[in-house]
Amino acid sequence: MATGHACVDIYQGCVPALVPFLVAERGLGYVAVSGITLAATLLSSVVQPVFGVLTDRRPLTWLIPVAMTTAGLGIALIGVGQTYWLMWLAAALSGLGVAAYHPEAARMARVVSGGSHVGMSWFSVGGNVGFALAPVLVTPIIATGGLSLTPLLVVPALFGATVTTWAVRSRTAVAITRGAGEGTDDWPSFLRLSLIMVCRSIVFVGLGTFIALYAGQRVGGGTTTGGIALFVLFAAGALGTLLGGRLATRYGRVRTLRTSYAVAVPAIACLVFVPGPAFFGFLAATAIAMSIPFSLHVTLGQDFLPGRVGTAGGMTLGLAVSIGGVATPLLGTIAEHTSLRLALSTLIALVLCSTLIGYALTEPATE
Numbered sequence: 367m368a369t370g371h372a373c374v375d376i377y378q379g380c381v382p383a384l385v386p387f388l389v390a391e392r393g394l395g396y397v398a399v400s401g402i403t404l405a406a407t408l409l410s411s412v413v414q415p416v417f418g419v420l421t422d423r424r425p426l427t428w429l430i431p432v433a434m435t436t437a438g439l440g441i442a443l444i445g446v447g448q449t450y451w452l453m454w455l456a457a458a459l460s461g462l463g464v465a466a467y468h469p470e471a472a473r474m475a476r477v478v479s480g481g482s483h484v485g486m487s488w489f490s491v492g493g494n495v496g497f498a499l500a501p502v503l504v505t506p507i508i509a510t511g512g513l514s515l516t517p518l519l520v521v522p523a524l525f526g527a528t529v530t531t532w533a534v535r536s537r538t539a540v541a542i543t544r545g546a547g548e549g550t551d552d553w554p555s556f557l558r559l560s561l562i563m564v565c566r567s568i569v570f571v572g573l574g575t576f577i578a579l580y581a582g583q584r585v586g587g588g589t590t591t592g593g594i595a596l597f598v599l600f601a602a603g604a605l606g607t608l609l610g611g612r613l614a615t616r617y618g619r620v621r622t623l624r625t626s627y628a629v630a631v632p633a634i635a636c637l638v639f640v641p642g643p644a645f646f647g648f649l650a651a652t653a654i655a656m657s658i659p660f661s662l663h664v665t666l667g668q669d670f671l672p673g674r675v676g677t678a679g680g681m682t683l684g685l686a687v688s689i690g691g692v693a694t695p696l697l698g699t700i701a702e703h704t705s706l707r708l709a710l711s712t713l714i715a716l717v718l719c720s721t722l723i724g725y726a727l728t729e730p731a732t733e
Contacts, residue, residue, distance in 0.1 A: 367475050367533060370434065371492030372499065373526025374467045377437040377460050379500025379600055380519060381406045382574040384444060386592045387508045388453075389579070396576075396706075398450065400698030403575045405454045406440075408692055410461035414681070418469040421676035426470050427534040431527035436463030438523020445508075445516030472679025474534070476668055483619065483665055487611025490661035494607045497574075498600030505593035555727060556670040560681060562623075562723050563663055564689055565716040569634070570656060571690030572697050572713055573599060577649065580706050584645050595649060602650040606657030614662050623659040623666075624724040630655035630717045638710050656717070669730035 381403055388394045388402065420426060440460025447453045472489075479485025503522070507515050577599055578592025585591050606626075613622045633655050637648035667682040668675045701709040 367471065367478060367530075368489050368492030368495075370430070370526045370530035370533065371471060371475075371489060372496035373522045373529070374434045374437050374464060374471075375493035375496030376500050376503065376522050377441045377496075377519075378406070378464055378493075379497035379574070379596070380441045380504055381457060381460075382578065383501040383504035383593065383596055384441075384508065384513075384516075385575060386578050386582070387504075387513055391513055392450075392453075394450070396698035396701045397695060398698075400575065400695040401450075402444075402453060402457050403571065403694045404692060405457035406461040406464075407571065407689065407694075408458070408461070410465035413462065414465040414468065415677065417466050418674070418677035418679065418681065421470045421473055421679075422674050427474070429466055430471055430474075430534060431531045433463045433466035434523050434527045434530060436460070437467065438463070438520040438526075442517045442520040445513030469676045469679050472664060472668075472682070473676045476665075476675055476679065482611075483614045483661070484611040486665050487608055487661035490610075490664060491604050491607040494600060494604035494657060494660070498597055498604055500600070501578075501593040501596035505590070509590075551673050552670045552730065555730070556667060556678070558723055558726050559663065559666055559670065562627075562659075562720045562727075563682060565720045565723075566627075566656060566659070566663075567690030568693045569690070569713045569716050570603075572694060572710065573652070575694050576697065576701065576706060576710060580710060581645065581649075583706065584641070585643065595646070598646055598649050599653045602653035603657035603660075606654035607660045609654070610658040610661050613658065614665075618729060619662045619666055620724065620727050620729050623662055623727070624721065626655050626658040627717060627721040627724055631714065631721060634717055635714050638707060638714070666727075666730065 385399045385402070388399055394402075417426075417429075437460045440456050440458070440463060443456035443459070444453050447456055475486060475489040479489060499522075503519065507518055574596070577595050581591045581595035585595075610622065610626070617625075630652060633648055633651040637645065637652050640648060664679065664682045667678040671678040697709045697712070700712065
C-alpha cells in the first residue's frame, strides 16, 4: 500500500516540478503556473469528499488502480497540449485520479496498520516519497528533451497500478472492505483538525509550487537548483512523517502536533528571510516540522469520525493535501505585483494559525 501511495503522489509532486519548465519553455508567468497547480487541485478538492462518502457506503477497491492510472495519464498529457487550456485540462484529469485514490486507500491502510500510529506513518510516508521522487524523475527527463517527453511520466502509474491490483486482491484487502468502525463521530474536533490541515496544505502546496523558482533567485543555478530544492522539501517531509509516528507513540498525537507547528514558525521565517546557502537547511527544517503531524492528521481524523473512516481518510490524505492549490493563484498574484519573497512570507501566518488551533484539540475519546 505504501508503494502504491508513492506512485500516485508522484503526480502531485510532478506539477511543481514541471513549473520551471513551463515558465522557461512555454513562457508562463506566476499567475499562469498557479493556474496549472489550481487545475490539479481544485477538481480534486471538490470531488474528494464525494469519493469518501462512496467508499463508506460500499467497497471500491477496483477504483484504486484505475485512479492511479488516471493520475499518471493526466501528467503525461501536460506536455502534449500546446495551448494553455489543454495543459490545464490535463492537470485537472490528474487531479481527478488523485482524488479518487485516497479515500479507499486510506481506509484499507487503517486496518492493515491495525490502527498503529507508526504503521500509518509508513503508509503516509509513501506519499511523501512520491512527492520527493517527482523532481528526481521530472527534472532529468524534461531537461533533456523538453515538455514533449511528459508521456514517459506515465510509467510510475502503470507500475503502481500493477502492484496495487495485486494488493487489493489479497485476503487482507478483501477483509478490510467489510464494515465501518464503531463509535460516536466528533464533528467539532474534526472540523478544528480540518482547519489546521487547510492551513498546512496552503503552506506546503505554496512552497511546492514556488520554492523551485525561489531557490533559483536565492541560490542561483536555474532549474537544477529548483529540482534540488524540491527534492529537499519532499525528502525532508518524508523523514518528518516517519518521525511523527514514533513521536506520537511516545508523547501523544496532539502534543506532537502542537510542538511541530510551533517549531515550523521560526523555521519558515528563516527560510524566507535569511540569505545564503543556509536556505537549504531552513527548507529541510521547515519540511520536517510541517510533516511530522501529517500521518497524525490521518489517525486523528479517523478516530474523530470512527463511523466514516473513508470520508476522514479522503479529507486527511487527499483533500487536505490538494486544497492548498486553491490559494496558489493568490500567492502568484502577490508575487507578480510585489515579489516572490513577500508572497511566501504570508505563509508564516498560516503556520502560526495551525499552531494556535492545535491548542483547541484533545485526544479522541477512543484513546
